[in-house]
Amino acid sequence: MSMSIKNFDFTEIQRSFSTVNFSFYISENQSFISCILCEFETAQSLIEQWEAIQNFVSVFHQPQAEAERWNVYLMLLCPETINIRNKYIIQNDTYIARKVVVENESVPVKSSRIIEILNNELLGFDLKIDFDKVTVECNYQSSITDFLVDIPLDASVSARSIREKKIKTLIDYISRKS
Structure with missing residues (x-):
């Protein structure tokens, strides 16, 4: 199983958050994991906007299948380091979706790198024994x-x-x- 990009209409959310890039990914074999990737220009914009984005997502992205509802992720990606306290607050917030903060990634991120990040963070591809x-x-x-x-x-x-x-x-x- 791997993550792949899917078409999703981000017109409304993009209008409200013009400085953030959005893309949508799902797990390939069984589409029970979905992820909305949000690419921020700065750590400050991530901290200021993540809550409003999650509220917007709660209205516009409602998975139909029961398994999908429990496996929605917001991947918040930025080129800077996030203050540890803010990162903790964001990643431990369980409203609407699980959140994963990825720091120190050049924005915009190449699609191959995004797939690698998603596979590692959500599916554990980087775990080896x-x-x-x-x-x-x-x-x-x-x-x-x-x-x-x-x-x-x-x-x-x-x-x-x-x-x-x-x-x-x-x-x-x-x-x-x-």
């Missing part, structure tokens, strides 16, 4: 742990015999404790 390097350490010890150490898991006769002996020992141990 190398399972070959993952190790799990368990320091938990119990009296039963010793019975479970080095139990062979293959289907050989000797492995079955070892497992059978371990199970008998474990049953005897539990019977004595009760």
Whole structure:
């Protein structure tokens, strides 16, 4: 799944917010994630206008499907750094849509870069894990742990015999404790 641009009539909102560029994106395979991208010229204009824009969106963008209603995003993008307090307030506001503030991006943003940002921020494309390097350490010890150490898991006769002996020992141990 990836994000792609969709046609959307921004005539009214563009008239009200002439210094902000708007575009609309949805997730490709299942269109349950929608995002209105707002490109601001400055951090100050973002801070001053984001609430009015969300109010405008609440009137003009009403997703029909139930799943879509819970997956509407406003991506607020600007070329400057946003004051941390303002960024926190914006991103934690849950009215109408989830908000994501993207700072320090040259405006206007190339469409390929926008898709990359959306895929990373909304779909987690930038999250990577190398399972070959993952190790799990368990320091938990119990009296039963010793019975479970080095139990062979293959289907050989000797492995079955070892497992059978371990199970008998474990049953005897539990019977004595009760």
